[in-house]
Amino acid sequence: xxxxxSILKFDKNSAxxxxxxxxxxxVLLIQKGILMPGMQLPSTRVxxxxxxxxxxTIMAAYNALIAExxxxxxxxxxxxxxxxxxxxxxxxxxxxxxxxxxxxxxxxFNEPQVRTLAVLSGKHKLIVDDGFxxxxxxxxxxxxxEYKKLLTHHTLxxxxxxxxxxxxxxxxxxxxxxxxxxxxLNIEPENLIVTRGAQMAIYLAASLLIxxxxxxxxxxxxxxxxxxxxxxxxxxxxxxxxxxxxxxVDAIESALINNSIKLLYIIPHHHHPTTVTMSSVRxxxxxxxxxxxxxxxxxxDYDYDFQYQHSPYLPLASGDHNxxxxxxxxLTKVLGANFRLGYMISGVDFLNGAxxxxxxxxxxxxxxxxxxxxxxxxxGEFSRxxxxxxxxYNHRCGFTANxxxxxxxxxxxxxxxxxxxxxxxxxxxxHSLAGILNKASSLGLKFGGSxxxxxxxxxxxxxxxxxxxxxxxxxxxxxxxxxxxx
Amino acid sequence: xxxxxSILKFDKNSAxxxxxxxxxxxVLLIQKGILMPGMQLPSTRVxxxxxxxxxxTIMAAYNALIAExxxxxxxxxxxxxxxxxxxxxxxxxxxxxxxxxxxxxxxxFNEPQVRTLAVLSGKHKLIVDDGFxxxxxxxxxxxxxEYKKLLTHHTLxxxxxxxxxxxxxxxxxxxxxxxxxxxxLNIEPENLIVTRGAQMAIYLAASLLIxxxxxxxxxxxxxxxxxxxxxxxxxxxxxxxxxxxxxxVDAIESALINNSIKLLYIIPHHHHPTTVTMSSVRxxxxxxxxxxxxxxxxxxDYDYDFQYQHSPYLPLASGDHNxxxxxxxxLTKVLGANFRLGYMISGVDFLNGAxxxxxxxxxxxxxxxxxxxxxxxxxGEFSRxxxxxxxxYNHRCGFTANxxxxxxxxxxxxxxxxxxxxxxxxxxxxHSLAGILNKASSLGLKFGGSxxxxxxxxxxxxxxxxxxxxxxxxxxxxxxxxxxxx
Numbered sequence: 001x002x003x004x005x006s007i008l009k010f011d012k013n014s015a016x017x018x019x020x021x022x023x024x025x026x027v028l029l030i031q032k033g034i035l036m037p038g039m040q041l042p043s044t045r046v047x048x049x050x051x052x053x054x055x056x057t058i059m060a061a062y063n064a065l066i067a068e069x070x071x072x073x074x075x076x077x078x079x080x081x082x083x084x085x086x087x088x089x090x091x092x093x094x095x096x097x098x099x100x101x102x103x104x105x106x107x108x109f110n111e112p113q114v115r116t117l118a119v120l121s122g123k124h125k126l127i128v129d130d131g132f133x134x135x136x137x138x139x140x141x142x143x144x145x146e147y148k149k150l151l152t153h154h155t156l157x158x159x160x161x162x163x164x165x166x167x168x169x170x171x172x173x174x175x176x177x178x179x180x181x182x183x184x185l186n187i188e189p190e191n192l193i194v195t196r197g198a199q200m201a202i203y204l205a206a207s208l209l210i211x212x213x214x215x216x217x218x219x220x221x222x223x224x225x226x227x228x229x230x231x232x233x234x235x236x237x238x239x240x241x242x243x244x245x246x247x248x249v250d251a252i253e254s255a256l257i258n259n260s261i262k263l264l265y266i267i268p269h270h271h272h273p274t275t276v277t278m279s280s281v282r283x284x285x286x287x288x289x290x291x292x293x294x295x296x297x298x299x300x301d302y303d304y305d306f307q308y309q310h311s312p313y314l315p316l317a318s319g320d321h322n323x324x325x326x327x328x329x330x331l332t333k334v335l336g337a338n339f340r341l342g343y344m345i346s347g348v349d350f351l352n353g354a355x356x357x358x359x360x361x362x363x364x365x366x367x368x369x370x371x372x373x374x375x376x377x378x379x380g381e382f383s384r385x386x387x388x389x390x391x392x393y394n395h396r397c398g399f400t401a402n403x404x405x406x407x408x409x410x411x412x413x414x415x416x417x418x419x420x421x422x423x424x425x426x427x428x429x430x431h432s433l434a435g436i437l438n439k440a441s442s443l444g445l446k447f448g449g450s451x452x453x454x455x456x457x458x459x460x461x462x463x464x465x466x467x468x469x470x471x472x473x474x475x476x477x478x479x480x481x482x483x484x485x486x
Numbered sequence: 487x488x489x490x491x492s493i494l495k496f497d498k499n500s501a502x503x504x505x506x507x508x509x510x511x512x513v514l515l516i517q518k519g520i521l522m523p524g525m526q527l528p529s530t531r532v533x534x535x536x537x538x539x540x541x542x543t544i545m546a547a548y549n550a551l552i553a554e555x556x557x558x559x560x561x562x563x564x565x566x567x568x569x570x571x572x573x574x575x576x577x578x579x580x581x582x583x584x585x586x587x588x589x590x591x592x593x594x595f596n597e598p599q600v601r602t603l604a605v606l607s608g609k610h611k612l613i614v615d616d617g618f619x620x621x622x623x624x625x626x627x628x629x630x631x632e633y634k635k636l637l638t639h640h641t642l643x644x645x646x647x648x649x650x651x652x653x654x655x656x657x658x659x660x661x662x663x664x665x666x667x668x669x670x671l672n673i674e675p676e677n678l679i680v681t682r683g684a685q686m687a688i689y690l691a692a693s694l695l696i697x698x699x700x701x702x703x704x705x706x707x708x709x710x711x712x713x714x715x716x717x718x719x720x721x722x723x724x725x726x727x728x729x730x731x732x733x734x735v736d737a738i739e740s741a742l743i744n745n746s747i748k749l750l751y752i753i754p755h756h757h758h759p760t761t762v763t764m765s766s767v768r769x770x771x772x773x774x775x776x777x778x779x780x781x782x783x784x785x786x787d788y789d790y791d792f793q794y795q796h797s798p799y800l801p802l803a804s805g806d807h808n809x810x811x812x813x814x815x816x817l818t819k820v821l822g823a824n825f826r827l828g829y830m831i832s833g834v835d836f837l838n839g840a841x842x843x844x845x846x847x848x849x850x851x852x853x854x855x856x857x858x859x860x861x862x863x864x865x866g867e868f869s870r871x872x873x874x875x876x877x878x879y880n881h882r883c884g885f886t887a888n889x890x891x892x893x894x895x896x897x898x899x900x901x902x903x904x905x906x907x908x909x910x911x912x913x914x915x916x917h918s919l920a921g922i923l924n925k926a927s928s929l930g931l932k933f934g935g936s937x938x939x940x941x942x943x944x945x946x947x948x949x950x951x952x953x954x955x956x957x958x959x960x961x962x963x964x965x966x967x968x969x970x971x972x
Contacts, residue, residue, distance in 0.1 A: 031670065031800075068795050069766035082766065093677040093809060093833055101694055101782065101836055107843075135642035144634040151630045156621035159824045160955065184517065191579040196682065199849045209587055229846045280555035280568065296587065309554050314517075323579060337646045338854050347579050350587055357593075360715045361847060363685045368824050369852075469646065 002034070004042065005050050018053065019060035026061065027070055030081055041071060041079040107232065124441065126474050130449030131303070131422030131466035133336050134392060139376070139385060146372040159367040166355045167194025167343075171370035174377040175343060182383075183304065184318035185327075185345070193344050193351050194365050195358070198302050198330040201344040203229050204354045204361075205298050205326050206263070210235045214262035217255055219247045221458060223272040223300065224450065226265055235262070242271055244415060246278025249285045256293050264290075265298045268316055269307065270420030272300075273450040273464050277313060277418040287319045297325045303333040305386050306468075307419035308394040323347050331373065333421065334386055341366075341373060393421060393468045396475065400467040403479045411486060421468035422449065426460050431486075433461035439485040445478055488520070490528065491536050504539065505546035512547065513556055516567055527557060527565040593718065610927065612960050616935030617789070617908030617952035619822050620878060625862070625871055632858040645853040652841045653680025653829075657856035660863040661829060668869075669790065670804035671813075671831070679830050679837050680851050681844070684788050684816040687830040689715050690840045690847075691784050691812050692749070696721045700748035703741055705733045707944055709758040709786065710936070712751055721748070728757055730901060732764025735771045742779050750776075751784045754802055755793065756906030758786075759936040759950050763799060763904040773805045783811045789819040791872050792954075793905035794880040809833050817859065819907065820872055827859060879907060879954045882961065886953040889965045897922075897972060907954035908935065912946050917972075919947035925971035931964055 007029070010021040029035040041047070044062060048055040062079055065071045073079045162168075167175075172189040179185050179192075195201040202225075210216065212234025218227060220239035230237060238259060240251035247266055255261060266286075268278040278286075290297055299316050307313065317327035327345040335341070344354060376382040400423060401416045412425045427433045433453055440447070449464035467475060493515070496507040515521040527533070530548060534541040548565055551557045559565045648654075653661075658675040665671050665678075681687040688711075696702065698720025704713060706725035716723060724745060726737035733752055741747060752772075754764040764772075776783055785802045793799065803813035813831040821827070830840060862868040886909060887902040898911045913919045919939055926933070935950035953961060 093673050093831065101839065107839070129646065132646045135646055136639045138639065138642060140637050140639060140642070144630075144637045147633060147637075148630040151626050151633075153622045153624065153626060156624060156626070156822050156824060157955075160615065160618045160621055160822055187579050196848045197850070200847055203847045225846060225849070232843075232846060336642050337850055338642060338852065340848075340850055340852065345579065353587065353593070357718075360711060360718060361686055361689045362682045362826075363711070364683070364823055364826055366824065366826065366852070366855075469643075 002029075004047060008051060010051075010053075017060075019057045019064065022051075022053075022058065022061040023064045026065060027068075030070055035081050037081050037083045039081045041081065043077070043079070124446040125444035126470070126477055127446045127448045128478055129466040129469055130464050131333075131420060132469050133333060133389060133421065134469045135336050137385075137389060137392060138336060139381060142376065142381060143372055146375045147368060150368050150371050150375075155368065155371070164365045164367055165193075165359050165363060166351070167192070167365050168367045168370050168374075171341075171365075171367075171374040174374040178377050178382070179329075179343075179345070182312075183301075184314040187345055190348055191345050191351070193354055193358070194370065195342040195344060196362060197332055197340040197342040198300060198328050199225065199342065200358075200362065201328040201330075201342050201354075202226055202265075202298060202300065204357055205328065205344060205346075205350075206230055206233055206235075206265075207357055208350065208353050209263050209296055211262075215259050217252060217261050217264040219266070219271065221273055221452060221456075222265070223267065226298075226300065230263075230265070242274050242276055244276060246271060246276050246282055247286075249282045249289070252286065253289055256289060256295065261293075261295065263296045263298065265300065266316075267300045267302070269301055269304050269313065270417055270422075272302070273422075273424060273452070273462070275417035275420050275422055275424045275464075276415070277307075280313070283313070283316060283319070287316060287321055290316075290321050290324050294322065295324055297321070299325050299327050301327060301329045303420050304329060305334055306390055306393055306421060308390070308397065309418050312419075317345060326350065334382075334389070335373070339369065339373070341370065389468075396467045396470065396472070397423070399472055400465065400470075400475050400479075403475060407479050407483055411482065422464040422466045424462055425465050426462045429460070431461075433463065436482070436485045437463075440481050443481045443484060445481040488515075490533060494537060496537070496539075503546075505543045505550065508537075508539075508544065508547040509550045512551060513554075516556055521567050523567050523569045525567045527567065529563070529565070610932040611930035612956070612963055613932045613934045614964055615952040615955055616950050617819075617906060618955050619819060619875060619907065620955045621822050623871075623875060623878060624822065625867065628862065628867060629858055632861045633854065636854050636857050636861075641854065641857070650851045650853055651679075651845050651849060652837070653678070653851050654853045654856050654860075657827075657851075657853075657860040660860040664863050664868070665815075665829075665831070668798075669787075670800040673831055676834055677831050677837070679840055679844070680856065681828040681830060682848060683818055683826040683828040684786060684814050685711065685828065686844075686848065687814040687816075687828045687840075688712055688751075688784060688786065690843055691814065691830060691832075691836075692716055692719055692721075692751075693843055694836065694839050695749050695782055697748075701745050703738060703747050703750040705752070705757065707759055707938060707942075708751070709753065712784075712786065716749075716751070728760050728762055730762060732757060732762050732768055733772075735768045735775070738772065739775055742775060742781065747779075747781065749782045749784065751786065752802075753786045753788070755787055755790050755799065756903055756908075758788070759908075759910060759938070759948070761903040761906050761908055761910045761950075762901070763793075766799070769799070769802060769805070773802060773807055776802070776807045776810050780808065781810055783807070785811050785813050787813060787815045789906050790815060791820055792876055792879055792907060794876070794883065795904050798905075803831060812836065820868075820875070821859070825855065825859070827856065875954075882953045882956065882958070883909070885958055886951065886956075886961050886965075889961060893965050893969055897968065908950040908952045910948055911951050912948045915946070917947075919949065922968070922971045923949075926967050929967045929970060931967040 008022055008025050010018050012018060044055050044058040048058045062071060066073055069082055071079050072082050171194065172192055176187050176189045176192050180187060206229050210230060210233040214235050215238050216230045216235040217238050217240060219242045227237060238255050240255060241248045246268060270277060289295065301315050304315060315327060317325045329343055331341040332339060411431060412427045414423050414425050437447060447463050449466050451463040452458050453461055494508055494511050496504045498504060530541050530544040534544045548557060552559055555568055557565050558568050657680065658678055662673050662675045662678050666673060692715050696716060696719040700721050701724050702716045702721040703724050703726060705728045713723060724741050726741060727734045732754060756763060775781065787801050790801060801813060803811045815829055817827040818825060897917060898913045900909050900911050923933060933949050935952050937949040938944050939947055
């Protein structure tokens with residue numbers, strides 16, 4: 001017999017009944033494998049004497065364990081650890097990758113080759129990103145303050161008892177007003193649902209529209225994770241070129257005439273990756289094509305809020321499109337990677353479909369975060385912050401462009417974008433971008449944004465230089481490193 | 487000519503050049519439709535005289551607008567508003583539901599009939615939920631404090647420059663340790679990815695495993711949004727019954743022998759909706775079947791942390807399953823609806839597949855929220871909170887069960903669950919549950935949880951009574967209302 005007297009501890013003054021204390025400890029001994037399946041336990045009389053407890057206490061403990069299948073008794077005399085217990089020795093998943101799953105089976109799209117999605121190494125002095133905001137100017141105190149104000153038992157209870165698959169009312173109201181103000185839209189909150197970033201909105205919209213074999217019009221190059229979604233859904237991509245005025249609308253027209261096109265995906269502002277803004281002339285023609293062909297369009301307008309001309313180009317969604325444009329955007333480019341507040345704008349029927357699908361994937365929104373940002377929208381702080389950020393990014397855009405023009409005209413070329421957070425640097429043919437990246441990395445500079453090498457068949461090599469998040473010293477450092485790679 | 491002198495305002499002392507001020511205002515006039523497409527603008531000489539400015543200033547403004555396609559000039563003499571401008575009159579989406587989309591086309595699953603996902607009306611004194619936590623005991627100050635501490639420019643910058651599709655390192659480390667401690671697992675952080683609630687984890691896992699036509703084993707009844715996912719993915723559901731010991735494992739065995747089963751979805755703890763915990767005997771047999779048949783399993787263990795026996799039943803994932811069990815859980819049942827921190831545990835290959843798919847849907851995690859909760863895990867506060875909540879819920883479970891047994895034995899029956907946050911109330915045949923719900927609603931009581939009526943073909947009518955979030959007074963109110971419906 002195990003030395004139960006020294007193993008089983010109890011406290012008669014505890015709020016928990018002694019029999020429960022004994023029972024709990026016996027279960028632990030079973031779980032730890034000290035009491036093995038099938039092992040006989042001492043009789044209630046013997047254990048009671050050993051522990052100096054009343055026999056009824058031990059019986060109560062044993063009965064509790066019998067009720068929970070931990071032990072079995074033979075005519076209430078002989079007690080044994082159940083042999084039917086799950087084997088509870090901690091199991092590792094290492095080397096246990098078995099499931100009816102082959103890693104490549106369900107994927108129709110290629111692993112994004114363009115940009116590594118792995119965590120970037122920390123050994124570099126500077127990581128140039130794909131075009132993310134400057135976090136140093138975020139109103140973090142105000143956000144924390146609002147968040148704290150909202151994080152109350154009352155608001156949590158309310159969040160618990162109401163559903164918000166497509167966003168909370170307060171946020172949707174404020175967001176709709178903000179979008180109407182800034183984008184020449186005229187939507188009601190019911191024309192808007194909130195998603196985890198623009199990414200989820202693209203996934204939901206594409207999933208509703210695309211059936212395997214459908215043809216989807218995209219630019220070449222294109223935002224690689226949009227292409228990946230369409231391919232994963234079984235679509236055939238029909239590619240049109242992008243030049244200095246944006247997507248080639250004549251090529252879109254030809255494609256519409258020659259094919260049955262299910263969907264056009266387009267980024268008219270600061271196209272990803274090339275940063276080109278579509279010209280007014282092409283916008284007008286594209287709107288006409290959309291109407292004439294009743295063409296479904298996903299307009300991805302991920303960084304509309306950062307335009308550096310006198311007055312912004314408005315989105316296609318603000319034009320005359322017969323409801324064919326599904327407008328997708330995000331606050332992530334304003335507030336940074338941690339705040340994944342995307343949205344989709346469309347007719348109510350389409351959004352109801354999107355919500356139905358979303359309920360399978362992401363059942364609730366982050367009501368607290370939504371309310372926090374809605375408060376900043378309501379007070380005007382959100383718009384003032386965008387204005388401030390716009391000024392800074394415009395300055396950094398000019399600073400980076402000047403420095404690159406002056407220092408590296410022999411290495412690369414670019415067109416200064418009309419807005420956004422990145423420059424699209426095309427490297428001249430005589431230089432190998434892979435070589436440059438390796439050399440730069442050894443000098444402490446990593447490019448973490450979209451990078452297109454020869455193998456991607458663009459006809460040139462290029463990368464996105466996200467200038468918005470980098471101060472002047474670091475921009476100078478980056479340009480200097482690029483110079484030293486030669 | 488428009489009275490430009492009174493319309494166009496400028497400030498020579500502004501930081502913005504006067505020509506830019508003029509240009510911006512002209513764009514606004516165009517956007518507002520005051521300057522119509524094709525309309526002739528005054529010559530630079532005339533407008534300069536009108537405004538009392540130098541002619542070069544007006545030329546600079548016009549040139550800026552020409553560069554942006556707002557106006558066109560004929561030989562730099564005649565200036566007109568472009569006729570090619572997008573029509574920028576604010577557009578409503580109301581009644582513009584056109585897109586190549588038919589609302590029902592992409593959906594293979596039926597609209598969840600069981601529970602309305604709509605926002606619940608606020609006119610009721612009490613809403614009994616599906617089984618949500620009590621928000622009043624949440625450590626809201628501590629969460630807000632940690633959140634504020636973490637919401638710094640530095641952490642935001644770090645979140646910006648690292649990717650976290652499957653969760654941040656700090657949170658994964660702490661969560662893996664917590665799960666190993668509480669669930670008899672022995673996983674490394676690499677065996678874990680973070681998702682938006684258990685829901686997204688089920689969606690990702692099912693999407694990797696299921697191809698159209700595959701057979702999926704589920705219980706009847708089952709968590710309705712899991713069934714919806716499988717159906718949407720084209721699976722055929724093979725249903726096995728649930729009784730007082732959990733899913734019928736003999737029926738599972740027969741199904742495995744008679745069919746080629748791709749996947750088993752199971753909730754061994756506090757099965758949804760019935761709240762039954764699977765017995766040890768059945769667990770042992772099920773583990774053997776899983777190994778013998780190399781059966782892929784999704785174990786949905788959404789409220790493991792709330793078990794009221796002496797020692798918890800461990801999950802199947804802690805048993806000997808050859809890596810076939812994909813273990814899915816959530817912190818939402820601990821922290822409430824606002825905190826959508828779910829997770830999936832499996833082998834590294836499978837998780838890499840899940841991340842690849844997740845990158846199309848939800849590109850980043852909420853690093854700040856993850857870090858906040860990880861801090862509470864590290865300090866032990868998280869576990870202490872669960873213990874506190876467990877005690878409260880256990881008490882409320884007993885209180886509700888006693889009251890229902892004493893007051894309503896003629897109306898309904900139930901088995902007190904071994905854990906979880908809800909009772910599964912089966913109404914006796916002579917009463918119409920729809921009638922009871924209507925009457926209760928008129929008396930100020932709404933049931934917002936899963937409700938199964940005759941049309942759902944269960945053979946009985948039942949609903950989930952979430953007791954965890956309701957205090958004793960309100961439990962008494964709810965029972966009293968039910969009594970008064972008779």
